[in-house]
Amino acid sequence: MVNHLVAAIAGILLLLAPTLVCVRAVAFGQGNVSHVELDQLALEVAGLEGARAIKNLQRAYGYYTDVALWNEVAGLFAEDATIELGSDGVYAGNTRIREYLTQLGGGQVGLKWGQIAEHLQLQPVIHVAADGRTATGRWRDLAMLGQYKASAAWGEGIYENTYVKRNGVWLIQSLHLYTNYIAPYESGWARLQPQSDWRSAVSKSFPPDRPPTKAYSTFPEPFVPPFHYANPGKAPAPAATTGSDPRIQALRRQAQLLRDHDEIENLQGIYGYYFDKNLWDEVAPLFTANATFEDGQRGVYVGRSRIRKALQLFGPNGPQRGRLNNYFQLQPVIHVADDGRTAKGRWQGILQLAEPNTAGAWGVGVYENEYVKERGGWRISKLHFFLTGQADYDLMWTKGPIPAPTPSAVLPPDRPPTAVYRSFPGVYMPPFHYVHPVTGKPISVDPQPGDSVVRSK
Amino acid sequence: MRYSYPITALAAALMLACGATFADAASTSASHEASIDERITDLSQRLQRLQDANEVEALQRTYGYFVDKGMWTEISQLFAADGTYEIGGRGVFIGPPRVLEYLRVGLGAEHPVEGRLINHMQFQPFVTVAPDGLHAKIRMRAFVISNAGWGIPMYENEYVKQDGVWQIAKLWGPFRMYTSAEGWAKTAVPNTRPDSFPPPPDRLPSVVYLTYPSPYIVPFHFPHPVTGALFQKTEP
Numbered sequence: 001m002v003n004h005l006v007a008a009i010a011g012i013l014l015l016l017a018p019t020l021v022c023v024r025a026v027a028f029g030q031g032n033v034s035h036v037e038l039d040q041l042a043l044e045v046a047g048l049e050g051a052r053a054i055k056n057l058q059r060a061y062g063y064y065t066d067v068a069l070w071n072e073v074a075g076l077f078a079e080d081a082t083i084e085l086g087s088d089g090v091y092a093g094n095t096r097i098r099e100y101l102t103q104l105g106g107g108q109v110g111l112k113w114g115q116i117a118e119h120l121q122l123q124p125v126i127h128v129a130a131d132g133r134t135a136t137g138r139w140r141d142l143a144m145l146g147q148y149k150a151s152a153a154w155g156e157g158i159y160e161n162t163y164v165k166r167n168g169v170w171l172i173q174s175l176h177l178y179t180n181y182i183a184p185y186e187s188g189w190a191r192l193q194p195q196s197d198w199r200s201a202v203s204k205s206f207p208p209d210r211p212p213t214k215a216y217s218t219f220p221e222p223f224v225p226p227f228h229y230a231n232p233g234k235a236p237a238p239a240a241t242t243g244s245d246p247r248i249q250a251l252r253r254q255a256q257l258l259r260d261h262d263e264i265e266n267l268q269g270i271y272g273y274y275f276d277k278n279l280w281d282e283v284a285p286l287f288t289a290n291a292t293f294e295d296g297q298r299g300v301y302v303g304r305s306r307i308r309k310a311l312q313l314f315g316p317n318g319p320q321r322g323r324l325n326n327y328f329q330l331q332p333v334i335h336v337a338d339d340g341r342t343a344k345g346r347w348q349g350i351l352q353l354a355e356p357n358t359a360g361a362w363g364v365g366v367y368e369n370e371y372v373k374e375r376g377g378w379r380i381s382k383l384h385f386f387l388t389g390q391a392d393y394d395l396m397w398t399k400g401p402i403p404a405p406t407p408s409a410v411l412p413p414d415r416p417p418t419a420v421y422r423s424f425p426g427v428y429m430p431p432f433h434y435v436h437p438v439t440g441k442p443i444s445v446d447p448q449p450g451d452s453v454v455r456s457k
Numbered sequence: 458m459r460y461s462y463p464i465t466a467l468a469a470a471l472m473l474a475c476g477a478t479f480a481d482a483a484s485t486s487a488s489h490e491a492s493i494d495e496r497i498t499d500l501s502q503r504l505q506r507l508q509d510a511n512e513v514e515a516l517q518r519t520y521g522y523f524v525d526k527g528m529w530t531e532i533s534q535l536f537a538a539d540g541t542y543e544i545g546g547r548g549v550f551i552g553p554p555r556v557l558e559y560l561r562v563g564l565g566a567e568h569p570v571e572g573r574l575i576n577h578m579q580f581q582p583f584v585t586v587a588p589d590g591l592h593a594k595i596r597m598r599a600f601v602i603s604n605a606g607w608g609i610p611m612y613e614n615e616y617v618k619q620d621g622v623w624q625i626a627k628l629w630g631p632f633r634m635y636t637s638a639e640g641w642a643k644t645a646v647p648n649t650r651p652d653s654f655p656p657p658p659d660r661l662p663s664v665v666y667l668t669y670p671s672p673y674i675v676p677f678h679f680p681h682p683v684t685g686a687l688f689q690k691t692e693p
Binding site for chain 2: 035038045048049052053055056059062066067069072075076110111112115116118122144147148150151152169185186247251255258330331332333346348362364389397424425426429436437438439443445
């Protein structure tokens with residue numbers, strides 16, 4: 001108490017003499033280093049740690065939810081937090097959140113025998129505020145739901161969440177899951193019919209504190225969950241500051257490279273979220289002016305304006321009723337060059353596709369992309385999606401493989417495919433941009449090992 | 458990671474007076490009690506931990522890319538000399554040669570085979586880097602898309618940094634659920650056992666548990682991110 005008083009008085013005195021204070025800060029430094037400069041750097045480091053802590057937090061939410069540990073789940077939320085799932089409305093306060101989730105899970109803590117409700121937490125796009133006290137995050141939820149011998153369903157949706165740092169600990173401030181679909185395993189997402197009322201039974205017996213903040217309908221109706229961020233391809237990036245002292249400069253460089261890594265993870269995630277909804281005018285600005293774009297066996301399109309046209313090969317501009325175009329961006333391995341100007345990234349792609357009157361399809365493949373930092377920030381300079389397999393939803397891999405699309409006759413590519421291959425049941429091994437992480441040797445692969453078409457090489 | 462430092466009005470006043478952004482009071486105040494050198498060391502270590510977390514994630518994700526294509530040799534090279542490998546209920550294999558034997562003898566031809574799809578996609582890493590900067594743990598999950606069906610193993614792995622290179626010290630992948638292409642309402646594939654297929658393991662399974670439809674909670678290596686409470690281990 002006394003200490004606080006003394007500190008407060010000291011603080012007031014110092015406030016009255018700002019010039020003296022700054023002189024003091026510099027005087028106490030060594031060489032050109034000042035505490036003020038270090039404060040700025042400390043803020044940057046705290047921001048990077050914040051992004052990491054938030055990823056852990058949201059992933060823990062998934063892990064606890066999967067096994068119905070509702071006390072642990074509720075404990076991740078701020079006391080005054082809110083949760084909003086699908087069209088159920090808003091539940092406020094972590095006591096209400098715990099009760100709501102417990103009831104959704106069947107009323108008990110822990111799973112019942114045969115119960116499954118896995119919610120994979122994927123594709124984070126995290127932005128920590130400049131003051132390091134709040135943050136926002138977009139995530140993708142892939143769910144496997146059901147009860148053994150009774151039901152099975154796939155689910156997919158988008159989270160737009162906010163986070164807050166209190167007493168040095170990050171908490172969920174608001175969690176909003178925009179459910180895209182919950183589809184019976186048997187018939188899949190392509191045959192879903194519009195639903196007028198899709199609230200959960202729990203939301204009727206245990207009503208929310210507030211109505212839904214946004215009324216919308218699930219797939220097959222088109223809906224784009226709002227984005228918490230501006231398109232990074234259209235917004236100028238803030239200029240980086242530099243320190244005077246070599247030691248500070250070195251740390252700043254290190255911090256900047258880590259931020260570059262996070263920004264590229266965001267960029268590719270953002271690409272996927274736009275791609276899902278056929279937002280071609282949002283996708284195109286993510287590329288550099290002379291970027292290349294290559295998908296499967298379609299050939300190479302060169303330059304942003306050609307890429308914008310080529311995107312129409314994936315459907316008309318904007319979300320359409322009954323058309324699912326989910327392109328998950330997952331499992332990143334990102335390497336930023338030492339000079340911080342270029343980068344490469346490998347990503348795992350999962351595709352969930354549907355067009356009206358089809359069974360729908362699954363797809364898998366690998367991205368090997370390149371990035372360049374321009375004046376406005378990071379852009380994609382080369383996108384290469386190696387579509388390695390696609391399958392009809394009903395027939396699946398063995399019976400229903402779909403060959404990769406070939407160069408369009410309507411909009412021929414600027415260059416032929418850089419890699420000609422047969423996708424599943426053929427095998428293609430996309431080359432790695434990086435060396436083996438332990439041996440340090442190049443990862444050599446035979447991209448297309450011999451198969452029944454070409455027996456041996 | 459949490460940092461709790463005493464907050465003083467002095468630090469706040471200093472920040473405001475000098476026109477700097479008012480940062481996280483917790484970390485700025487620490488600051489002024491520490492010397493410039495101490496602060497530089499602290500920031501440098503924290504940046505290194507973040508870099509380590511990225512590298513460990515990349516290592517585990519690379520493991521997944523290797524499994525997808527049956528790159529057994531490359532997988533075995535991710536392990537430390539005494540690294541252990543335990544998948545499902547097959548027991549523990551110790552060291553890269555035994556890891557390689559497990560994969561080659563047990564899981565079939567090295568490198569891809571026409572018509573074989575075994576994607577083990579690595580998702581949702583919860584990374585903890587130890588204060589010594591030489592050890593790390595991950596909880597992670599695989600999402601398996603295969604021509605036989607679907608699977609969702611969990612991982613609780615450990616990593617060690619030797620000669621500046623992160624390696625797998627322990628890869629433990631208990632299964633949550635495996636099912637055929639008929640889906641998880643109809644089919645549940647039982648857990649594997651040490652005798653499910655050759656070769657035999659070096660050690661017995663570290664935990665014996667039932668997979669879906671039975672629930673088994675794989676213990677969490679991390680304390681609750683907010684309350685700090687340790688999860689009480691459940692019996693399988």
